[in-house]
Amino acid sequence: MADTAASAPPHLRSAMLGAVPHGFFGRKGGANTGAIAGLNCGWGAGDDPQVVAANRRAASEAILPGAPLVALHQIHSPDVVVVDEPWGDDARPHADGLVTARRGLVLGIVTADCAPVLFADETAGVIGAAHAGWRGAFGGVLEATVAAMVRLGASMQNITAAIGPAIAQPSYEVDDGFRAQFTDKDACFFAQGKPGHWQFDLAGYCVARLNGCGVTQIDTLAHDTYTESDAYFSYRRATHLGEPNYGRQLSLIALA
Numbered sequence: 001m002a003d004t005a006a007s008a009p010p011h012l013r014s015a016m017l018g019a020v021p022h023g024f025f026g027r028k029g030g031a032n033t034g035a036i037a038g039l040n041c042g043w044g045a046g047d048d049p050q051v052v053a054a055n056r057r058a059a060s061e062a063i064l065p066g067a068p069l070v071a072l073h074q075i076h077s078p079d080v081v082v083v084d085e086p087w088g089d090d091a092r093p094h095a096d097g098l099v100t101a102r103r104g105l106v107l108g109i110v111t112a113d114c115a116p117v118l119f120a121d122e123t124a125g126v127i128g129a130a131h132a133g134w135r136g137a138f139g140g141v142l143e144a145t146v147a148a149m150v151r152l153g154a155s156m157q158n159i160t161a162a163i164g165p166a167i168a169q170p171s172y173e174v175d176d177g178f179r180a181q182f183t184d185k186d187a188c189f190f191a192q193g194k195p196g197h198w199q200f201d202l203a204g205y206c207v208a209r210l211n212g213c214g215v216t217q218i219d220t221l222a223h224d225t226y227t228e229s230d231a232y233f234s235y236r237r238a239t240h241l242g243e244p245n246y247g248r249q250l251s252l253i254a255l256a
Helices: 047-065 135-138 142-151 185-191 202-212 235-240
Strands: 002-004 011-014 021-026 080-082 099-101 106-111 115-121 125-130 159-164 173-174 190-192 197-200 215-220 251-254
Touching: 021 047, 021 115, 047 106, 080 106, 080 142, 099 106, 099 142, 106 115, 106 125, 106 135, 106 173, 115 142, 115 202, 115 251, 125 135, 125 142, 135 142, 135 202, 142 202, 185 190, 185 202, 202 215
Parallel strands: 080 099, 159 215
Antiparallel strands: 002 011, 011 021, 021 251, 099 125, 106 251, 115 125, 115 159, 173 197, 190 197
């Protein structure tokens, strides 16, 4: 279950994450113009770095004022980093998940169709965030994030997860070559499309991967980044429209 927080810029929260400060941001509320108008928070969009930095600060301040934002150089991998100390945006490690038990840090990931997944064990005081595109989810980034949280003291039965806005199955067409990489047990995540093509359920696949490693308390915020063009950036939509670049939205979680 999700609701829109009142603070600016606007963002979604999940009741599954309880009182842990967090938010799934979209494209509303930022200072960008043109094809990536709004709250672009990605460094790779060919955007004015000062505007990107201002957007990222605004989002972070809405979650935990005064706390440093810690993020990654994302590479669609299963790699996860434990955050003990904050680093600058010019020193981001190459990975797709990050976890911490330290208070006063904001963990962030950017997405533009991939699934942002935020994790928390409120009792143990351990949080995590993962960038789960199909490749990262297939490679095990969600399981690796959960395992890293457990090593920091989280309890499997207390870990909750929220899957933020991502490309929905009706918008995610893939071909036979893509489908062939998955096994028969994954058939339920593929709906038959036009000849030689399928519709892939990324969020459902992420839920199954989380269930498989023992996480059962999961909230899925059912917003389609592809079709909700006023609310979210989308790599696939930008590609289909022939746009030169695309924005990224930010998802954040912190321990106060």
